[in-house]
Amino acid sequence: MGITLVVFVLTQLVPSNAVATNLGEQASGDPAAVAAFKSHYGLDRPLPVRYGLYLKHLAQGDLGQSSLTHDAVTHDLGQFIPATAELALYSIVIAAVFGIAFGVIAAMRRNRPTDHVLRVVSLGGISMPTFWIALVALYLGFFKLGWFPGAERLDPGVTPPPSKSGLYTIDALLVGRWGLFVQALHHLVLPALVLAAFNVSLLTRYTRSAVLEVVGNDYVRAARAKGLPERVVVTRYILRAALPSVVTVLGLVFANVLTGAVLVEKIFSWPGVGQYAYQAAVNLDVPAIAGVSLFVAVVYITVNFIVDVLYGVIDPRIRVR
Amino acid sequence: MTALLEVEGLRVRLPTPTGFATVVDGVDYHVEQAQVFGVAGESGSGKTMSMLALLGLLPPGSVVEGRAAFGGKDLLRLRGRDLRAVSGRDIGMVFQDPMTSLHPMLSVGRQLTEHVRRHLGLGRRAAVERAEELLVQVRIPDPTSALHAYPHQFSGGMRQRIAIAIALACGPRLLIADEPTTALDVTVQAGILRLLDGLRREHDLSVILITHDLAVMSSIADRVSIFYAGRVVESGSRASVLPHPRHPYTRALLDALPHPEAARDTPLVAIKGTPPSPQQIPVGCPYHPRCPYAIEVCTTDDPPLAPVNGRRLACHVDPFDE
Numbered sequence: 284m285g286i287t288l289v290v291f292v293l294t295q296l297v298p299s300n301a302v303a304t305n306l307g308e309q310a311s312g313d314p315a316a317v318a319a320f321k322s323h324y325g326l327d328r329p330l331p332v333r334y335g336l337y338l339k340h341l342a343q344g345d346l347g348q349s350s351l352t353h354d355a356v357t358h359d360l361g362q363f364i365p366a367t368a369e370l371a372l373y374s375i376v377i378a379a380v381f382g383i384a385f386g387v388i389a390a391m392r393r394n395r396p397t398d399h400v401l402r403v404v405s406l407g408g409i410s411m412p413t414f415w416i417a418l419v420a421l422y423l424g425f426f427k428l429g430w431f432p433g434a435e436r437l438d439p440g441v442t443p444p445p446s447k448s449g450l451y452t453i454d455a456l457l458v459g460r461w462g463l464f465v466q467a468l469h470h471l472v473l474p475a476l477v478l479a480a481f482n483v484s485l486l487t488r489y490t491r492s493a494v495l496e497v498v499g500n501d502y503v504r505a506a507r508a509k510g511l512p513e514r515v516v517v518t519r520y521i522l523r524a525a526l527p528s529v530v531t532v533l534g535l536v537f538a539n540v541l542t543g544a545v546l547v548e549k550i551f552s553w554p555g556v557g558q559y560a561y562q563a564a565v566n567l568d569v570p571a572i573a574g575v576s577l578f579v580a581v582v583y584i585t586v587n588f589i590v591d592v593l594y595g596v597i598d599p600r601i602r603v604r
Numbered sequence: 605m606t607a608l609l610e611v612e613g614l615r616v617r618l619p620t621p622t623g624f625a626t627v628v629d630g631v632d633y634h635v636e637q638a639q640v641f642g643v644a645g646e647s648g649s650g651k652t653m654s655m656l657a658l659l660g661l662l663p664p665g666s667v668v669e670g671r672a673a674f675g676g677k678d679l680l681r682l683r684g685r686d687l688r689a690v691s692g693r694d695i696g697m698v699f700q701d702p703m704t705s706l707h708p709m710l711s712v713g714r715q716l717t718e719h720v721r722r723h724l725g726l727g728r729r730a731a732v733e734r735a736e737e738l739l740v741q742v743r744i745p746d747p748t749s750a751l752h753a754y755p756h757q758f759s760g761g762m763r764q765r766i767a768i769a770i771a772l773a774c775g776p777r778l779l780i781a782d783e784p785t786t787a788l789d790v791t792v793q794a795g796i797l798r799l800l801d802g803l804r805r806e807h808d809l810s811v812i813l814i815t816h817d818l819a820v821m822s823s824i825a826d827r828v829s830i831f832y833a834g835r836v837v838e839s840g841s842r843a844s845v846l847p848h849p850r851h852p853y854t855r856a857l858l859d860a861l862p863h864p865e866a867a868r869d870t871p872l873v874a875i876k877g878t879p880p881s882p883q884q885i886p887v888g889c890p891y892h893p894r895c896p897y898a899i900e901v902c903t904t905d906d907p908p909l910a911p912v913n914g915r916r917l918a919c920h921v922d923p924f925d926e
């Protein structure tokens with residue numbers, strides 16, 4: 284509810300002229316056309332009434348009409364979300380797997396060469412802006428080496444697999460088309476890695492410090508005294524205890540991936556929500572901006588909710604009974 | 605009779621930012637079958653480190669020298685799989701603070717069965733049965749539901765009983781209890797000590813009891829060693845050492861015990877000075893700066909631990925010789 288208000292107020296604050304963007308130069312000179320447009324979209328009513336209308340439409344699942352594509356924003360989002368979801372999914376998985384693994388390794392090899400290397404690399408990953416990493420990756424991986432495709436989700440002219448989930452890799456697998464799966468994956472590698480780079484570094488650093496905080500605990504020593512293999516001590520005793528902090532950062536990673544997607548999708552011409560948001564922002568497509576903001580907010584709240592639930596799953600001490 | 609555990613010349617050096625610190629400096633002791641061996645000394649006297657060294661639990665980078673014969677093996681030479689086969693199986697360990705020695709996010713059942721299944725090869729069901737038996741032995745009410753509970757649902761005394769159950773789960777021959785009662789209330793302490801004493805008799809178990817509380821030690825130990833600055837300064841049977849301490853440090857420790865029956869105005873006695881830091885052990889007898897009986901030779905020569913009728917003593921002066 285709070286978000287809808289913020290989104291709404293922001294859209295009203297944007298110095299855009301809905302009339303000018305929608306009607307074009309000639310028609311906006313015609314008072315009758317302007318009046319008709321305003322009354323059609325309710326722009327002649329006072330603000331609170333318009334907010335009420337906005338909410339009413341929202342409740343009916345109507346986010347308005349994009350002034351750029353002239354399609355319903357919900358329709359546009361439906362088109363673009365799967366591409367972003369696929370990109371985000373892969374980069375979050377990459378970030379989680381490598382970030383946590385690197386963090387644990389660095390902590391267990393504290394102050395040894397492996398640790399130093401991982402710390403320097405992750406510091407680099409955190410310090411370099413994503414757009415720069417993206418440009419370098421594109422230059423090297425696509426232009427110089429030619430190892431990876433530089434744009435889009437599939438090679439030009441290739442028809443996507445029949446849509447079940449909208450994620451090409453999964454859809455391709457569902458119909459058993461290996462070639463298509465590999466191709467979709469190939470297209471995903473570079474943008475997903477770029478989007479994951481910052482987050483791998485972030486997770487590495489947080490996991491390392493969370494693990495270091497628990498390795499000195501008595502229960503870790505007790506686990507070793509029980510003669511448990513080191514693998515069990517590290518995963519069941521150390522990582523488990525560090526998990527709450529790691530999950531917190533994973534929530535952050537989710538948010539980072541969503542914001543990072545705008546840049547990465549732009550640079551890799553990835554037809555996703557980020558690209559859509561970028562176009563909307565550049566063209567002052569107010570309903571689209573509001574729609575994307577709302578979408579991001581909903582995802583963000585959902586992720587935070589899941590994180591809170593996970594705390595309870597991980598730590599019995601904060602379990603609700 | 606051969607000893608269950610025989611430690612000789614144990615020396616432990618820990619890495620510090622300014623170089624190695626010798627926290628245990630040439631310690632000998634042995635533990636007999638089905639006896640309680642008490643180790644006493646102030647904090648920082650190397651008691652705990654000398655025990656952690658046995659199971660390879662010292663911080664990474666530590667250097668251990670000496671020999672610790674246990675069941676035909678030298679514990680200090682065991683590594684990896686061989687060490688893990690002994691840890692938790694033949695030697696159980698109980699730590700000082702039961703609030704931190706149990707993992708807060710794992711159920712009691714899991715912590716009580718995982719090493720049993722691994723060491724004894726029991727199936728899930730057999731391990732759970734064994735765990736329930738153990739909980740009964742350490743007098744935890746309602747063992748079945750206790751297995752599904754988490755450590756935070758128990759009091760300190762209960763947790764220590766659970767920790768003891770974990771240490772005893774695989775039927776070890778030696779139990780190392782590192783200040784098992786220090787973090788507990790006095791009334792709970794007595795219960796834990798009675799429990800340890802009972803278990804030792806039932807299971808023919810040897811116990812190393814580390815403590816800084818001589819009152820605790822005098823209640824159950826068979827033989828005692830007094831540690832100071834990483835060395836043994838006096839050792840022998842409880843019956844000889846505690847009633848008639850010969851080392852000034854042992855005597856000071858005993859004098860520092862409060863006596864409930866003493867007159868109301870009796871001041872509490874403290875040992876003056878502080879124990880030396882492991883990086884700056886004094887030359888000569890490490891206790892001489894705090895010792896009221898110190899003479900010239902104490903400041904230059906470190907007294908050897910020598911047999912003196914029925915006990916071993918490291919003191920040049922021996923002021924309490926009868």
